[in-house]
Amino acid sequence: MQCSYFDAGLCHSCTLMGVPYAEQLATKEATARTLLAAHDSAVWLPAVASAESGFRAKAKMVVGGSSAAPTLGILDGQGRGVDLRRCGIVAPGIRAAFDALAEAITASGLEPYDVPARRGELKNVIVTESADGELMVRFVVRSRASVAAVASIVSALQEALPQVAVVTANLLPEHKAVVEGAEEVVLTSRSTLPMRVGDVTLQVRPQSFVQTNTAIAGALYRQGRAWIDAVAPSTVWDLYCGVGGFALHAAAPGRRVLGIEVSPDAVESARTAAGALGMPDVAFEVGDATTAVRVAGAAPELLVVNPPRRGLGADLADWIERSRIPTVVYSSCNAASLARDLEGMPSYRVTQARLFDMFPQSTHSEVMVLLERAPAA
Ligand SMILES: C[S@@+](CC[C@H](N)C(=O)[O-])C[C@H]1O[C@@H](n2cnc3c(N)ncnc32)[C@H](O)[C@@H]1O
Structure with a gap:
């Protein structure tokens, strides 16, 4: 992609502007694979490419x-x-x-x-x-x-x-x-903008996080659902759920889904969406993810996490490590913090991984991994 602002030196926000798109994608995936090299048995599904321009919603x-x-x-x-x-x-x-x-x-x-x-x-x-x-x-x-x-x-x-x-x-x-x-x-x-993303309509209130690239977010949520459905858990928690993209895609008959999110506006958005979609078994609570899991007293059969760039942090990674949850889906916009968190969860192996190019023209991307707990020795 060509940008006259970039060429004129007026804006350098898109650090990869001018780099052929195929090269951008290959470099991002190579970087993510290097950061996750400790999990060398992971199967990498083909990277999901974005439109190169006009993708920011x-x-x-x-x-x-x-x-x-x-x-x-x-x-x-x-x-x-x-x-x-x-x-x-x-x-x-x-x-x-x-x-x-x-x-x-x-x-x-x-x-x-x-x-x-x-x-x-x-x-x-x-x-x-x-x-x-x-x-x-x-x-x-x-x-x-x-x-x-x-x-x-x-x-x-x-x-x-x-x-x-x-x-x-x-x-x-x-x-x-x-x-x-x-x-x-x-x-x-x-006060709410209905946004069709993947297979659901999110109800976005002003102060709620929403993924910037609607097409790629849809692909991300569908992949998350495919991994979840393959396990067919009866309980799922979606930590850092935002307006509920993963939780709403995880809904299925006989499955209880709980989303935890610190922003009250986002939780209100997610509840509105679940109501409009007729999903009584999908609930959302306002709270800090680490505190919420500690006080819950139980653990789900499958956990989804999608934290901000800083990652989960040592405390939550340690809680997951001790939790005995068999399957975790971890979606990350920062493969470096993902790799760091995984070091704190040595019982889990990345079995599948996929790069979703949420942010073309920049070095950033979303990487989602399927984590399976090694059977206890
Ligand atoms: C990368 S976004 C993901 C949101 C959602 N999964 C999605 O796909 O739109 C991270 C979310 O974590 C929330 N968040 C930040 N710190 C948190 C915390 N300590 N506990 C729970 N949620 C938090 C943010 O408000 C934001 O909605």
Whole structure:
């Protein structure tokens, strides 16, 4: 893939831009295999390739410039806005909305936040697109006083872009290098974006994690289900379940599934989805994964884990090691922390592994492994 922003030196976020895609995929799989070399008997299924461009269903754009002429993109080394509205890895439906979003920002009168001067109000715009083309648009602002200005542009925005289903103002008062804050004000009648992913419809609320590449996430959940169904467990736990992608795919007659997730918004999303799908045996609880398993007093027949980049950590890996759970499905966006966690679970062998290219043009990818416990000696 070619990118004029990259070629002009304006954006280097996609570190593999210009590298032929087949080479990217082969290098990522070679890296993952090297990191998991201790499990050399694993069968690697063919890597799942992504579309090279237009694959990002979620765009986090820093707002710079001025209210009259906002930039949507990143900040340069001096903290000035760089406009990346034509970014080629973003889904076409999101890209097509950027001009109308910039016009809405101008109409709101909100001044973009000037990082070096610590002045201004509008920090970021976060846009998520469903496979059906609907959009969730979140304006990240510095203070509560700006919520009314965001509210004032909602109807004009929905007139210009009827596919905008959810609009929110997210409050980020601190001068911090994070994308969003803890408080969200929903400004539309709808607060949830239905997203068809794999074989289920997720119900995504604003502050919920959602996989950035919908097609690859669907393939990931289907592979997870295939591994789970081959074992046919009667109980499954999905730790770090987010909005429930793995748990909802794991549902089957006679099987109880429990998802654990730290974000209340994500758990509410997952419960809504399970309700809409008519899955009474799929439940979700808010909690820290490590604490939840410790207090549960029992263990499932099969465990799914999909932690953030830092991995499970020593405590949870140790709990799994001692748990005697026969089968674990571990999906990781960081093969280095996956390998580290596996060192703390020496009773488990990787029997199957597969790379899912969630993040083309970058060195990142998702690796999912099927872990089976060696029979006790
Ligand atoms: C990589 S995402 C995976 C989400 C989900 N499995 C999916 O496919 O969308 C990791 C999730 O872990 C959650 N999380 C982070 N720390 C956690 C913790 N200590 N306990 C439980 N969940 C946590 C995050 O909120 C996020 O939803």
